[in-house]
Structure formats: C-alpha cells, structure tokens
Amino acid sequence: MQTACALTMVRDDAFFLKAWLRHYGGLLGRENCYVINHGRGAEVAALATGCNVIGIPGDAHQKFDQKRWRMLNNFVMGLRCYYQHVIVGDVDELVVLDPEAGGDLKTFLDDMPPNRVLTPLGLEVIHRIDLETEEIGDTILGPRRHVRPAPHYSKPCIVSTGTKIARGGHFTQYPKLHTPEHLYLLHLKFCDFAAYSAAMNRRNAVSAEIGGDIREVGIGRHWFAEARGEDRALFEGFAALKLQPAFEPGPLRRRMHRSWQARGDTGYWEFDRSDYDSQYLLPERFSGLV
Template identity: 70%
Template sequence: MQSKVAAVTMVREDLFFLRAWLHHYGEVLGRENCYIVNHGRGADVAELATGCNIIGIPGDAHKNFDMKRWRLLNNIVMGLRSYYDHIIIGDVDELVVVDPERGQNLLEYLWDAPIRRVLTPLGLEVTHRIDLEPEAITDRILGPRRHVRLAPHYSKPCVVSVGTKIARGGHFTQYGKLFAPDDLYLFHLKYCDFPEYVSAMNRRNAVTEEIGTGVKDTAIGRHWFAESRGEDRATFEAFADLEKVDGFDMSGYRETMRRTFRPRGDTGFYEFDRPDYQLQFELPERFFGLF
C-alpha cells in the first residue's frame, strides 16, 4: 500500500520526544513519509532519524523564532500536499492518535478519510503523576504514564488535506469548517516525565537567555522564559489536585468545540472556545503501548 499520509515536525536537541515521535509516526506511516526539520543540523537528531527525510537548517537563536518556524512549516505542508492526501503537522512533543477502539491505526484511518478538509483532534496532555507513577520511561510512554489532563489549547487543526494557512503555534487555520472526529486525539507530551521536563526547560531557558530579549519583544512562547517557569516539582505535584473524571467519554467536550466554532476576529483564522478545564482522566488500557 502506497502511503498517502505524511508527518512533519521541527526539532532541536529534543531527542526524548523525537524517539516517541519516530516510534509513532515512523512505525505507522513509514520513515520514508516522515519529514523532520533539523534545527541546528544536530548530528544526534540526524542519526536517530535515519531513514526519514531530514531538512537541515541553521540553528542561530532569533527573537522571531516561532514566526520563522511556522512560515517554513506552512510552506513545507503546502508543498507536500501535491504528493500526499493528508499532512500531519505539529511539534515534536505532539502525537495524533486514533482510539484503538476504532480498530484501525492512523494510516488506515486516514487512508479512508475524506480529503479537502482539516481535522482537529481533541487535545489531551499526558501528565506524570509523580505520586503514583515511579516507573521510569525506557521505551513506550503510555502504560508507565496513564493519566491525561483535558487540554483544549492542544486541540489543534493539524491534519491538513486542503490549501490553508496555519497560524503560528499551529492553534488555528483559515479553513472555515470544523471537523473534530470522535475517535481522534492529540497527545501533548511536555509533562509526561518529570526528569525530561526539567531537562527540556533548561534547554529552552538557555535559548531565550542567549537571545537576550524579554517575552514582549519576541515571537517565542512565554513558557520558554525562565521568569514564567515556576518551580518544577510543584508544577508536577499539582497534577494530583485536578478533579478526576470517571470513564473516558469525551463527546461533550468535542460538542463544545463544534458549538463555539467561529471566526477569530478579522484575522482570517477560525477558533473555538478553549475553557481551562481542571480535569484529569485515566487512560483505558487499550491506549497503552501506542507510543
């Protein structure tokens, strides 16, 4: 079966997340259909991503990093649309997953999916409950980590099969319809492991320190700056305080997305409400081992 699906990301030094990205997309789509922008031309990234399509670019720190990054990614996605039906675009710590209850993997699911639209998976943030999950991650993340926080901020329009512009950060597009399939999720991995979180934040703080400007003067996420970081262990301990919801019924949250979908002012982009749900769920075992 010739693949009609490609995955695109950009990475600099985040080898832990790149391994998970490759476990997922490399195994399901085939590495020949994975496109990785190697920011800084890191040798470790290139070696780990052997068999993928690697695009090396200079790694100089720049205050408009995020703006430049998404300009590049937008153009890569639009170019690849000439050769693929569906392009999955996102950060290296974001993975699009089909509910195993569907009985299809991601390639099979998208092989059957209509084109000329944008799909928006429901965002779930994998959290490391350090009070309950002492096991270190050695291979797969789901299983050792089994708790997720509902995260509308990561319900991103990230599966693209139509000509459209994606906003910086990947949170919005200029496509005027919302397709939020009931069995599609986006797992965000930033908080999936306490030691890896500390390491990643140290790297990001070093980048913004090198740039030498403040939050208001840059096109970089606030979370990259040391002054916005907070105390790491307290951040993870707070996951235990989230209200735990029994079961795994996400239909009501998707309905909120559909009901509130609207133009994002006069920007040309579209959005939906993203409430700050303080809710956590325990993943059903059927998800374990997916990545």
C-alpha cells in the same frame, strides 16, 4: 498519491524525537517522515536516519515562532502535492487513534476524504509523580495513563486542503470544524518529570541566548526562566485535578463545536479554549499505543 506524511521541527529534544519517530515511523514509514533539524544537530540526524532530514541554521534570532511557522506552512503546502494528508506539529505532539475504532491511524486516514482539515481532541499526558513510579522505556502510555483536557492542543494539524496555519499551529483559515470521534492529539510535555526539567533547561538557555523580552523574541512565554516556576510543585499540583469517573471525552468535542466562530477579522477560525480542572485515567486499551 501517498496517504499521509508527518512533519516536525526539532532542536536537541532527543527524548521526544525518539517517541515521534517510533510513532510516525512505525505507522507511516520513515520515508514519509520529515524532520527539520534546527541547528543541524548530529544527534537529531542520527536518530532520524531513514527520514527526510532537512538541516537549517540554529543561530539565535528574534521572531522565532513566526519564522518557524511561516516555514512549516510552506512545507505543508508543498507536501500536499504528493500526500493526501500532512500531519504537522511540534515534536512533543502525537496524533493517535483510539484502538476502540479498529485499525490504526494510517488506515483511518486511508478512508478519510481529502480537502479538509482535521482537528484531533487535545489531551495532555501528565506524570502523576505521586502514583506513577515506573520509568518510561520504549512506550509512554502504560507507565503514564493520566491525561487532562487540553483545548490549546486541540490543533487543526491534519491538513489535506489549501489553507494557512497560524503561529503555534492553533488556528487555520479553514472555516469548518472536523473532529473525528476517535482521534486525539497527545501533548507529551508533562509526561515525565525528569524529561520536562531537562527540556525546560534547554529552552531557557535558548531564550537567554536570543535576548530581549517575550514580545521581541516571538517565542512562547514558557521558554523564559522567569515564567517557569518550580518544577516539582507543578507536577505535584496534578494530583489536585478532579479525576473523572470514566473516560468520556464526547462533551469536550461538543463544546468545541458549540463555540466555533471566526477569529475576528483575521481569516482564522477558533473555538473556546478555556482551561479545565479535571483529569482522566486512560483505558487500558491505550497502553503501548505511544
């Protein structure tokens, strides 16, 4: 049985797809990457050459996220028949292994027992536009090294057992919490000011095309123009986050375990996802990792 594959769904987000392909294509091989091409975009298909590209219709429709995660759930369970671990998430989310652990993500998963769900610690890569003037090229970490804790992106996204994943990928019905020490999920939405603005323009256009209010559409509030705010003010606000003296994320993981509990009677499990007003500077060893 193959060790691991990666699965995502994308529509037009070339900036993030390139990073996703560099990362997982390099680690796992493109033959083990599965890209659901929403809208059958020609650019997505071309970029993902060598991957398993699955084209689906891109017609505007309501209950977008519910349908998307219903489909992703079924793909994950099918791929589990052929892979020990299935990594699933949005195209702007990348699972990484701290180089301090030695080896890489694939070798790490080679040694990981199956029949569990792994939850990497979520870190949001932020573009400090007051400090980081270098443009992003073939790597993101290096030009960008500031991150903030992101509990909403500590997602149970590496699956090697039968379970159900909730909409958005935030919860599963697996009752144990596994948070390996050196494993992180990097959320890249805010890693570059220009890329963020371009992506939000596309997403606002999609929500406008679908029509209806947020509940009817069934998609994240951030896709709606009225919830967007002013882009530059948002990025300037990152400077106010309290810079921690050292990169010591252990307490964040311990807090996840302390608050671990059933999510009501839904069958899902959760931990506290309170926001933090802090940020870290990633150690130099992370540069070039993504």
